[in-house]
Amino acid sequence: MLFTLIGVGLGFLVALIPGFSSNNLSMLLITYGLISSNYLLAVTNVALEISNSFFEFLLPIIAGIGNEATALVVDSVYARMSEESFRHEMGIIIGGGLVGIIVSLPLLFFAEKIYPIVYSSLNPILGWILLILCIYMIWIERGWKKFFALVIFCLSGLLGLIVKNSGFVATDYYLVPIFIGLYGFSSIISKKYEKIEVINEIGIIEKVRLISIAFLSSLFASLISGMKRGQASALALQLGNITQREEVLFILPAISLAFATLSIFVLFSIGKVRSTLAYDVQQIMGEIYFPQTILFVGVIALSACISAFVLILLAKPLGKLLSKINSKYLKILGFCIGCLLIINFTGIRGMLLAFTATCIGILSSRFHVRSTHLMGVLLLPSIVSMIL
Amino acid sequence: MELGNKINLHFGTFEQITLLILVLAVIGLAGIYFAVGSIEPIELKIESIEESMSGRLVRISGKITNIRKSSSGNSYWTVDDGSTITVPILDNRFKSLALKRGDSVEVMGLVTKYKEELEVMPKEIYKR
Numbered sequence A: 001m002l003f004t005l006i007g008v009g010l011g012f013l014v015a016l017i018p019g020f021s022s023n024n025l026s027m028l029l030i031t032y033g034l035i036s037s038n039y040l041l042a043v044t045n046v047a048l049e050i051s052n053s054f055f056e057f058l059l060p061i062i063a064g065i066g067n068e069a070t071a072l073v074v075d076s077v078y079a080r081m082s083e084e085s086f087r088h089e090m091g092i093i094i095g096g097g098l099v100g101i102i103v104s105l106p107l108l109f110f111a112e113k114i115y116p117i118v119y120s121s122l123n124p125i126l127g128w129i130l131l132i133l134c135i136y137m138i139w140i141e142r143g144w145k146k147f148f149a150l151v152i153f154c155l156s157g158l159l160g161l162i163v164k165n166s167g168f169v170a171t172d173y174y175l176v177p178i179f180i181g182l183y184g185f186s187s188i189i190s191k192k193y194e195k196i197e198v199i200n201e202i203g204i205i206e207k208v209r210l211i212s213i214a215f216l217s218s219l220f221a222s223l224i225s226g227m228k229r230g231q232a233s234a235l236a237l238q239l240g241n242i243t244q245r246e247e248v249l250f251i252l253p254a255i256s257l258a259f260a261t262l263s264i265f266v267l268f269s270i271g272k273v274r275s276t277l278a279y280d281v282q283q284i285m286g287e288i289y290f291p292q293t294i295l296f297v298g299v300i301a302l303s304a305c306i307s308a309f310v311l312i313l314l315a316k317p318l319g320k321l322l323s324k325i326n327s328k329y330l331k332i333l334g335f336c337i338g339c340l341l342i343i344n345f346t347g348i349r350g351m352l353l354a355f356t357a358t359c360i361g362i363l364s365s366r367f368h369v370r371s372t373h374l375m376g377v378l379l380l381p382s383i384v385s386m387i388l
Numbered sequence B: 001m002e003l004g005n006k007i008n009l010h011f012g013t014f015e016q017i018t019l020l021i022l023v024l025a026v027i028g029l030a031g032i033y034f035a036v037g038s039i040e041p042i043e044l045k046i047e048s049i050e051e052s053m054s055g056r057l058v059r060i061s062g063k064i065t066n067i068r069k070s071s072s073g074n075s076y077w078t079v080d081d082g083s084t085i086t087v088p089i090l091d092n093r094f095k096s097l098a099l100k101r102g103d104s105v106e107v108m109g110l111v112t113k114y115k116e117e118l119e120v121m122p123k124e125i126y127k128r
Helices: A002-016 A022-031 A038-055 A058-063 A071-076 A083-109 A111-122 A126-139 A145-163 A175-190 A204-223 A229-239 A245-270 A276-285 A290-324 A327-366 A371-387 B014-037
Strands: A079-081 A194-196 B057-069 B075-080 B084-089 B104-114 B117-127
Touching (some): A002 A038, A038 A083, A038 A245, A038 A276, A058 A290, A083 A111, A083 A204, A083 A245, A083 A290, A111 A204, A111 A245, A126 A145, A126 A229, A126 A371, A145 A175, A145 A327, A145 A371, A145 B014, A175 A327, A175 A371, A204 A229, A204 A245, A229 A245, A245 A276, A245 A290, A327 A371, A327 B014, B057 B084
Parallel strands (some): A079 A194
Antiparallel strands (some): B057 B104, B075 B084, B104 B117
16 A cells, blocks of 8 residues: 555656656666565556556646647647636546546456457457558548548658657657657647636546447557557547547546556466556566456556545646636746757757657648547558558 | 837738648658668677667677577577677568578667667668
């Protein structure tokens, strides 16, 4: 319990430091052996990663700076909210995250039987499935938008293809300038804040639909190498034709948490590492068996509940603060944080990436096509590596 | 026009600005493409590869002394030039190369770290 609390605290702190990922801190904990017991170290890391999956949605909402898993939130929540609507949105994020974990848990009891079969049957054809989905999503745009969507998908996909594994900037951070440009800077430059007073409720049938899509895309991503949370989010938004802000706010945390949970099951059932969380656990524990998996499931559930409680407590004061701040200052803050992150992690070359990504991001809003086509930056390289 | 009057600046029509942004995006992509192409790999001995070189493009030469296959069909070469390093063969392009233990190869790739071990993720492999 104590180490779960420590993990949640660390996850919260990491989420407040832009650019410092939970993975960085996990590696520090592992490398320097700050906690001597392997079990307790693993528990702390699991709690850290899970709580971070909740708290990492704060920065995109406040400053418009997101990573591959949260950037789509930037695009949809680029609005200044009243205190009440901010609290409501926090509620949607918490609900999405918790439901994401709950629907994933039953799979634990079938993981050993189901995963090897699904893995072997899906792996060879997933590239084609992804390709067909992307073509379908471009095809359902209306009229000339089909062409514009194709242009946006190809431009962002080319950017991903050229830069991924090129050595142009540090391999671990090449997505930092790209996502800040595609979703952050382009929103800062081209979008005006809109005042949001009321958030629409999501109906129960819609929630079931969203959670089914979140679960399926997380299941795919947790099984297939080359797919991560970002690809799962893009896949889900494409698959479910999801464009409404409240839907996006619900489904992204659901995917994030379902993906984290399922990646532990994948590690247990077929021994594959598909997430930073599973990577940390494998580094510390090596192979994991059913009893350890049960322990980690407990830690996941507990840390999710604590994180949700902390977010509920934070929602009111944060909402009050945000509703008072001039949106112009938030834009400037977002721009400065973005520039600092890019320079720090990727240097001047990163600025060229961010510039190009910003142009592509602005184009997507000028063409009035869905911002999910920008996820071509992740999907096209994945498709190419799976098919070729 | 007098001092204090408000003026509206027009930089062009919506279409002209959109076209300009499209051109800038394409120029940016082209610039990145050529910049990536101009990155020259550092030729070095395996023993001099260290953690700080993670993400750098290097060229190494040596003999394949071990080939380990995983259940997913990927293979992992151990390349030896006096010191050894792992070269993961995940790309289908390289899987079709008919290379075996004892062959000499030149590998150009990125230094990466996996499970605390340094590896060279190949971009090009040549048989020598």
